[in-house]
Every structure is written in C-alpha cells, then in structure tokens.
Amino acid sequence: MSSSADRLPIRRALLSVSDKTGLIEFAHVLANAGVTLLSTGGTAKAIRDAGLDVTDVSDVTGFPEIMDGRVKTLHPGVHGGLLADRSKPDHVEAMNAHGIEGIDLLVVNLYPFEETLAKGAPADDIIENIDIGGPAMIRAASKNHAHVAVVTDTEDYDLITAALAAGGTTMDERRKLAGIAYARTAAYDSAISTWFASLEEDMPRRVTVAGTLKQTMRYGENPHQSAAFYVTGDQRPGVASARQLQGKELSYNNINDADAAIELVSEFNGGPAVAIIKHANPCGVATGKDFTSAYTTALACDPVSAFGGIIALNGTLDAPTAEEIVKIFTEIVIAPDATDEAVEVFARKKNLRLLLTGGLPDPRTAAMTIKPVAGGFLYQARDAGHVAKEDLRVVTERTPTAQELDDMLFAFTVAKHVKSNAIVYAKNSATVGIGAGQMSRLDSTRIAVRKSADAAEAMGQSTPLVQGSVVASDAFFPFADGLISAAEAGATAVIQPGGSVRDQEVIDAANERGLAMVFTGMRHFRH
Template sequence: MSQTSLLPVKRALLSVSDKTGLIELGRALVAQGAEILSTGGSAKALRDAGLPVVEVSDHTGFPEILDGRVKTLVPQIHGGILGRRDLPAHVAQMAEYKIAPIDLVAVNLYPFEATVASGASGDDCIENIDIGGPALIRAAAKNHGHVAVLTSPDQYAAIIAALQAGGTTLEARRALAGAAYARTSAYDSAIATWFARERNETFPERFTLSGMRQEVLRYGENPHQQAAFYTDGTNRPGVATARQVQGKSLSYNNLNDTDAAFEAVAEFREPAVVIVKHANPCGVATADSFSAAWDSALRCDPVSAFGGIVALNGTLDEETAKKIATIFTEVIVAPDATEAAQAVLASKKNLRLLLTGALPTPTEGGVIVRSVAGGFLAQTRDNGRIEESALKVVTKRAPTAEEMRDLIFAFRVAKHVKSNAIVYAKDGATVGVGAGQMSRVDSARIAVSKSLEAAKALGQSEPLTRGSVAASDAFFPFADGLETIVAAGATAVIQPGGSIRDDEVIAAADKAGIAMVLTGMRHFRH
C-alpha cells in the first residue's frame, strides 16, 4: 500500500469522554456510509443527534459488566481492530469467528489528570484510570496500516476532510499512531506520578516525564538551535499558565528569563519589582507602591535593565506602566494589570504583557529536571526560606533592625542569582549584584563596579554600596571575599556559614566592626 493510497472507513468505533466534535465526526462518517459502533454516553449523544448507532454490546453479543469496567475488552472488538486485512490467515479467522473489521477508532480517555487536579479522593482517582481506552488506542495504533486512531477532538477536522476525499492515507494514519502512543504514554506517566506522590516517593525507580507542546519556537538560545515550549499540567502560576495580552511570540530566552523573574518576585509580600537580564536579577526592590519599587529597582543597574524582563507581584497600575514604557522592555509579567495600564502599553507593539492571575508559592514543593549527557538530573525545588528567628548572629555587633530587614531581603534575592552570588542591598532595594563568577571575590567586585556606574548616572561619586548590607549565596572560603565587601562600604553581611575558615571570616568582620549573621542554608543556583 502506498503512502498516499486512500483507505475508506466502513466501520468506526467512537467511545469518548470528551464529546467535543463528536456529532460532527459522526455525521461525516454516516455521510460516507460508515457504520458507527459506540458505548454509553457517546452512543446516547449520537443517537440524540439523530445518527444511527450500534451499541457495542449489541455488536459483540456480550453486555457491559462490572459497572462498565468491561465493555470493549472482547475479541469481537480487538480482533476487528488488530486483524490485518493483507494477511489471508487473519481474514479467514475473522470470518470464522464473525469478527467485523473496524477501520477507525476515536477514543479519548477518562479524565484522570483533571480528576487529580480537582483534589478528588483516591478512590475517585482510581475509578478514572481508563483501561479499555488505552487498550483500544494502542491496538489501533499498532495496526495503523489498516486503522486510523483519533485521541483528541483537535484531530477530527482533518479526518473529516479525509473522509470527504475518500479515505485516510497511510502517512496520515502513521502520524495519528505516533500521537496515540504519545497520549497513552503521557496518561500512564500521570498515573505513575500520582501513585508515587501518594506513597510520598519523590524519586521513584522509574521517573516519567510528559508534556503537552504549547508552541514550536522560532529557535532556541541561538538561531541554529531548534526549540519548543511544553506545559506539564501542574498549573504552577507563571509563563506556562499566563495569558498573553499583547506583543509578539515569546522566544526561548524570553520564556526562561520571564520564569526567573516571576519566581524571584514571588518571594516578597509587599509590592515588589524584579528586573531580570539573562536569567539574573539586575534590579530588585520592595516599596509601598509599584511605582516606587520600579524606581529603586531600575536605579541599581539602569544599563542592564535595557531589553530586560520586568516582574511584579501584584496588579500593574497606570503610573508604573508609564515608567516601564520609557525604556525598551521585552516582557512584563504580573498577576494582573489595570485597563489603564494595558492601554499605556498597547502602543508598544513588541512588548509582551503576560498576566498570570496568581503568584507561585515560594515554599511549594515539586521536582525540577535538567538534562545531562545520557540522562537527566532531578531535584526538589529550592523552596528554602529563611526567617529572622532562624538566623544566628556570630559577630560582636548585632545588626540593627533596619540592617536585619535588608539582610533578609538581600538573601532572598541571592537565591535567584547565579552562583557565585553577591548581592548588596539598602532600604529594601538592590544596589549591586554580582552573578555567576568563578570566584566569590570577583562577584563582590563586579557588584561594586556596577554600583559605581549606577551612582555616576545619578551624579554621585561614591558607589551605591556605601552603607548597604551584603548577602552571599554560600559561605566565604576565605576572608578576602568579606574584606572586599567591607571595602565596598557594607555594614552587615548574611551568609550560610559552614566553611572551615568561618572563625577567620568572623574575626575579619569583627575587626571591621560590621555585623554578620549565618543562615545555615545555602542557595547555589547553576
């Protein structure tokens, strides 16, 4: 059989939980003279629409039993799907046992994923594990040389057009078969993941992944790389669930950076703005209003903010929108935006505005995955969060109340900066960020250098780090990193501790007269 030769549909089995498009498909089949076999609610819907339907139990001579758990798992159905029309032995056996060929199978599965997402009981989740559906789909996909298999209403329009043209091609049936196996694989993955979660097993022996392609992207990190965006169905507020109000399609880098920005801004309860460039925060601030937070965040590094991603942890207002619109911005992401703010941004045709409806929870669990050659690494989300009560003051001088607030703020920002990370902060805003250096000393120096550039833009001669506090995402292996921070004018430092030279570092802090607190928690981010 050639790739383009048409195979007419003389008999079809329709058994779907999602009735979208079912009647249109049924009418197209009847118009081509096909017999429709169906079950339960699908049969009723077709019959109510005036279409002739043969109940599966009438076709097989065997009733549905066990509360509908067994209705299609019989030879008359699976033999009709799996029998090869090009093998005389199969044709003879089908005739002997009065098994009629089935040329098209349309099945979408019990809504297991939706049932789990609704918070249903364990018993309800178990009852929504489809058994007959996956068996029908896999059988039809295996015998795609003779059978077309449909697993989503999205596929109906193309198959209706094929029916009207005389039948399905082998090429089309092969593509449908591939999609069918992908669907049953994702379904089984969801079930396996649920079972693992029910027994509190974070890393089962077989770790399954599945995703739904949301978009094929123009390219990946670079133009010579291919890329696509997939959603995993967990519905964590962010880029995967956001509504894009305006702007051109998001790129691979846009998506990655927007996710980084939104996760960072969710760390704060008061109005906060985060500006991200190349997945690193270049300005973060909290204030009484988003407008004031934007001013402070931008002040930290106005050069890097150009072409950046802006995230807010609340509703974008008109005043803030006007300020953001004065510089080139790739993406703004927020839970919501006023109509006036949206109107301000409407003239910026290339700016993407994403509204998520909610914030992610910083302390929420979950597993994140990263590929390596020959496999992948899986780890739980960094949901660590320090509070003042857990901090240990290790210097002769304790931080003031103002310093303590800034220390906690800076450490929460450092969690979202690539290691080695040094973050200077003052009055609830970053004033210097050093990211991703091989040496912690270099990160401290780079942050000061950027701070000096920002100060000059404001007409000041001293770096903004004077009178600030500093956070380090991991311990200081030597005192030189701390000494660089002291030279920058910081008055207090927060760091995890745990170095064999902690005493040396603490002594250097005492000599400089600054305060130091230990968190006992590090935030490496690679």
C-alpha cells in the same frame, strides 16, 4: 498528493471520549459519510440524544458493561476488529469464524486523570480516573495503523473530515496519527507513574517526562539551534499558562527569562514587588509602597543592564507604572493582571509583550526539576527553601538592627534566584548591587560593588549605592577576603549559610570591622 486508490475508506468507527468537545459535529460528519457508529456509555448517549444511530459496544461484545464501567471494551469483538491484519488471510478467516467486524477508525480520549489530579481529588477518585480500556484500544489501533486510523486529540477531527471527503485515510496520515496516539498514552502513563512516585519517599526506579507542543520556535538560544515549547499540564501559574495580550511571539530566551522573573517576584507577598531580569539573572529587585516606586527603585540598581530586559510584578500592573516602564526599551512585562488603562499605555509599544498569568506561582510548592547531561539527566526537588527570622543565627559580637534583618532576608531571597556564585547587596528592601555567576565569590563581590558605583554615577551620586547596605551570599564565604571586600565597600551586615571550615576566620574578620553577621544554615546554589 494521494489518489483515492491509495486511501482506505472508513466504514465503521468506534467513539469513546471523555472530552466531548466537537463530538456531535464530528459524529454528524461521520454519519453523513455513511460510517457506522459504535460507542460506549456517556458517548453513546450523547450521540443518540443528537438524533444519530449508534450501536452500543455491549451489543457487539454480547457482554454488558460491568464493574462500574471498568470492563466494557476489553473483548475480542472489539480488539479483534482493531488488531486484525486484513492483508493476512488467516486473520480474515478468524474474523469471519468469530463474527468479528473490522473497525476502521478509533476515536478515544482518555479519562481525565491529569485534570482530576490537578483538582486535588482524593486518592479513590484519582484511581478511578486511570483509564484501562482506552489506552488498550489506542495501542491496538496504533499498532495496526496499516488498516486503522486512530484519533486521540479533538484537533485531529479536521484531518479525518478532510480524509473522508477525499475517499479515506492515507498511510502517511494513519502513521502520523499513530505516533500522536502513542505519545498520548506515554504521557498518560507518565502522569500516573509520577503520581505513584510522589506517594513514596524514595526516588523512583524509572522517571518519564511528557509534554504537549505549545509553540514551535524559529530557533533556540542561538539561531543555529532548533527549539519548541512544551507544556506539562502543571497548574502552576507562570509563563506556560500566561495569556499574551500583545507583541510578537515569544522566543526561547524570552520564555526562559520570563519564567525566572515571575518565579523571583513571587517570593514577595507582603506588598508590591518588581523584578527586572536579564539573561535569567536579576539586575534589579525592589519592594515599595506601590508598583511605580518599586519599579523605579529596582531600575536604579542597574539601569544599563535593564535595557531590553524582562520585568515582573507580583500584582496588578497599573497605568502609572506602565508609563514608567515604557520610558526604556523592555522586551516583556509579566504580571498576574493589568488594568485596562495599563494595557492602553502598552498598546502604544507594539513590540512590548505583555503576559498575564492570572496568579503567582507558590515558591514553596514541592516539585521536581530535570537537567540533561550526557547519557541521562539529573533529577532533584525544586529549591522551595525559605529562611525566616527565627531561622537566623547571629554569630558576631554585634547583633543586626531590625532594618538590617529585614534587608538581609530580602537580599538572601534574591540571591536564591541569582546564578552562583551569587552576591547581593540590599538596602531598604531593594537591591543596590548584584554579582552573578562568577567562578570566584570574591569576583562576584567586586562586580556587584562596581556595578553599584556605575549606577550611582548614572544618578549623579558620588557615593556607591552599597554604602550602608547589607550583603547576602548564596553559599558560605570560603575565605575572609569576600567579606572584607564587602566591608570595604560599605556593607554593615552579612547574611550567609555558614558551614565553612574557615567560618571562625570569617567571623573574626566581621568582628574586627564591626559588622553584624547571621548564618542561615541553608544554601541556595543556582547553576
């Protein structure tokens, strides 16, 4: 516990904020503590309109704000007060010689660059919201944290309020605030550099990543791993922006799986669709005339794996569907919205988390993804690829039927979200067998068939669900064996990217068995 003797009093504060949340209340706290207030532009006006005394920075610098406010705080009268090391006699002598007064507290949050960018503003507006004076002052005050406290987040007003009551700020408090401030300017510059990079065709020379802590977790993938959830400010609807209505706090694995679920189900916008996810892989996906039928059909694909899974819907969750969902243990349901009646149904299951995203992510929106490796990271565009009917090339003697074409496109879309090697069987716009993440594509084919047989047995059927289905492969069949296995299981049509040196061998095998096959020309590896 620090004594008042260890604390530096706050006598003079400079406030210049774009986000004025809590500003007036905080300014009153400072004024009541006898702190002299300095300010700029709109912040000064807001403080003055609240009936408080405030000195304009232009009165300190002896120079007016010019160039539409681009130049106002870049002056020795300000930066000398922030940077002076008051333990050094020559610094104090310089302050006295030039009439510079020390600034003990800097309160700055920056021009809303990220918000302006997210709104889709024109380039001129985006550029005008690149703050120059703010970051310069923040960096100066943070460097000189031995003598100056700096606040960049409104949530830290409480820290300063408590410090004032205790007689001033401690070194530990100022060091903590300086670290927060440098992270803020780093994130700000990262957003700006990323925007500039997005205007170029080449990969940027340097890449930065920034996030704001949303949740510290009990552990990561496993209990011996520490973890936290950071948000980037990206406006893409999803798990980061979702509102949690009930249930305990999300875990690392919960967030990872929920993200996979909502991203998959957002691929389908032609009607109700449901995806059930387990360990980031789908174990059932279906469309239907309503969400209840879509859910029950998706569940039928692999009811065993669905236990304890994550369920995503591409529309508003209704009560009849909620009643079906609560019949088995489910970790999370994520959807754009839910009716009051559905929420009441879930309220009976206190441990079931309900996340409402307010919308669906656009699967075709361009963005970059990052994967860490030893000594660096891999940086690539998100897989926003989409295959339509006009992209398909029939390569077999038999042309697929209209129903087969619809099912093939459905299956290939699901395969995009299955860990490679991925094999997906589908029938009537529903998965009937999924093989994920195997080292051999043939093994994925066999696993999907086996799981389909298990699901049929659970339903009291003797015929595997894959009978009469289509099959999708996320990448080409390197040999004919995978296709032959699918044909033997009862598949009638195949969709795959093509591109193997043995394509003709695979095509011949399809023709021999009367299968229809199309090439997409697009691969969907997912590692």
